[in-house]
Amino acid sequence: MTTARENAGQALLKNKGLVVFDLDGTLLDTHVDLVESLNYTIAALDLEPVTYDDLTHLVGQGARVMIERACKLQGKPISQEELPALVERFVVHYSANMPGHTEPYPGLVAAMDRLKASGYRLAVCTNKLEGLATGLIEKLGLTHYFDAITGGDTFEHRKPDARHLTGTIERAGGNVSRTVMVGDSINDIAVAKNAEVPSIAVPFGYSDVPVSSLDPDVLITHYDELTVELVESLLKGSAAKVAV
Numbered sequence: 001m002t003t004a005r006e007n008a009g010q011a012l013l014k015n016k017g018l019v020v021f022d023l024d025g026t027l028l029d030t031h032v033d034l035v036e037s038l039n040y041t042i043a044a045l046d047l048e049p050v051t052y053d054d055l056t057h058l059v060g061q062g063a064r065v066m067i068e069r070a071c072k073l074q075g076k077p078i079s080q081e082e083l084p085a086l087v088e089r090f091v092v093h094y095s096a097n098m099p100g101h102t103e104p105y106p107g108l109v110a111a112m113d114r115l116k117a118s119g120y121r122l123a124v125c126t127n128k129l130e131g132l133a134t135g136l137i138e139k140l141g142l143t144h145y146f147d148a149i150t151g152g153d154t155f156e157h158r159k160p161d162a163r164h165l166t167g168t169i170e171r172a173g174g175n176v177s178r179t180v181m182v183g184d185s186i187n188d189i190a191v192a193k194n195a196e197v198p199s200i201a202v203p204f205g206y207s208d209v210p211v212s213s214l215d216p217d218v219l220i221t222h223y224d225e226l227t228v229e230l231v232e233s234l235l236k237g238s239a240a241k242v243a244v
């Protein structure tokens, strides 16, 4: 028989806090598949392929904006009426190829294992379409790690609007005052600031500016640095501010 006190202790251990991850460029290295599907999409308009370097300027606001920006970049801005068919072309191609070359960044799975083992919940807050995010995470066998996965089309508002992050926290059964956000680009650091949540930046994703210039609370260069101690120190407000 467990006592009420032990039960309360168990419950606390299972919900010590929440770590929310961005997806593209943070959890998963998706660049090969994003570039392939984007180039397949714009080839329908006879546009030249974009490069990986271009991608850092194109991603961040979901497929619709990515396609719009790519067309503009390749010299053929498109109208709002033309967009839905192109988004559909992208989604069909990307879905059919999942998981493609996409894989978790080095050390991520071990970091998620240690956070979960010490009672943290995990969630995903991405501007990718929710269906693509859940499908991709499922194909990689990672769904069981997350208490919530929300996309750019889940709510009426998306990153950097605080409501995307606070909605994700609510779905994951977390608490804004016990949440840390991990991301690779301006939307992630901005959404964390807007929701008043500490942020951790990673430099290996798709930012068109150095992530340190976005003023995250902490910058890590490898998931080996994402320790329980780091998350706890951020939640206590005692992590050393990153030197910019």
Ligand SMILES: O=C(O)COP(=O)(O)O
Residues within 6 Å of the ligand: 022, 023, 024, 025, 058, 059, 060, 061, 062, 063, 066, 125, 126, 127, 128, 129
């Ligand atoms: O797909 C995008 O444009 C952005 O996705 P992210 O929010 O996971 O970085």
Ligand SMILES: [Mg+2]
Residues within 6 Å of the ligand: 022, 023, 024, 025, 026, 183, 184, 185, 205, 206
């Ligand atoms: Mg990202």
